[in-house]
Amino acid sequence: MRADSSPSYMAISIKDLARMAGVSHSTVSRALRNSPLIPQTTSIRIQQLAKEHGYTASAIARSLVTQKTQAVGVVVTTIADPFNGELLSGIEETAKRHGYSVILANSQADPSREVEVVRSFQERRVDGILVASSRVGAQYNALLADLGIPIVLLNNQHPDAFVYSITIDNIDGAYRATRHLIDLGHERIAYIGDRFGLQSDAQRLQGFRNALRRAGIAIDPELVFEGDGKPAAGAEIAGRLLSMKRPPAAIFCYNDMTALGVLEQARRRRISVPGQVSVVGFDDLFFAALLNPPLTTVRQPRELLGRRGMEMLAALLSNEPVPQPATIKGTLIVRESTGPPSATNRSQTGRMRRPGRGSKA
Secondary structure, eight states, X not given: OOOOOOGGGSOOOHHHHHHHHTSOHXXXXXXXXXXXXXXXXXXXXXXXXXHHTTOOOOHHHHHHHHSOOSEEEEEESOTTOTHHHHHHHHHHHHHHHTTOEEEEEEOTTOHHHHHHHHHHHHHTTOSEEEEESOSSGGXXXXXXXXXXXXXXXXXXXXXXXXXXXXXXXXXHHHHHHHHHHHHTTOOSEEEEEETTOOHHHHHHHHHHHHHHHHTTBOOOGGGEEXXXXXXXXXXXXXXXXXXXXXXOSEEEESXXXXXXXXXXXXXXXXXXXXXXXXXXXXXXXXXXXXXXXXXXXXXXXXXXXXXXHHHHHHHHHTTOOOOOOEEEOOEEEOOTTOOOOOHHHHHHTTSSBOTTOOOOO
């Protein structure tokens, strides 16, 4: 049986379109990109020819000419982290608007693997890279010169600064969360942080301490613990806190995953939340509003973080003015896991408050 050799079943090149239209290769290329250098009537005619003959631009061929792949690499700690879903949504939405595709990889929260992944992206000739929750941080100042492609950090977890970065204002978010508990009447407040030396943990602990100091409440080091950002550690530490002779009346957690463990421990012990202990998280992950009770937490604008990061990267790739490193404010979301201290807790307050200090922020 004779194979059909009509043009509609054959690969059509720019050279073929140029011959059909009676114009040069460069005219066809510009017309397909809607270049203002080509008359509109000519562009419409060439685009119609391309459509009729099933022309599809070759990304490989285009990259050989432009030296750009129109792809960006995104590095996250793990694709299993619910935080990264909305972050990636913001990145992809903005990347698509700027004509870029997204390639995703995970670093498993390992600094050496993070650098390895970034270098592999460079070998794949991506145009730029976004790194979420970087464990390497300022090392990218040197990598930037070495790799020769733009890199933007999102929620950098390294204490040193990096020239292209966008992060959440952790200090402000933690201050608001702690201030909320103080305004409810709590004074004996615990903090469960993260033991991996992350910048976000140091900043949230600072915001927690700032709120207590400004309210004239002495900071009790026995109420500050280091977890690992996961429910199991949150539950284990909550068990120790709730077993104290004078347990805390409220617990502020590094993240929602830790708070999930705290709530589970309280449920096991039949401790009422917020009747006997109030609980606050940080992130506002998808499950926070579905817990029993629904979790009071600090909402991180994850999609906005992704959009802003991609906008910064797109500006770098287009040689446009680049926004300065920026912080984005979180929002305190008050739900049913926080309330005024019980009569028992109120009877224990006052011992930790410094004399002569007011409670105004």
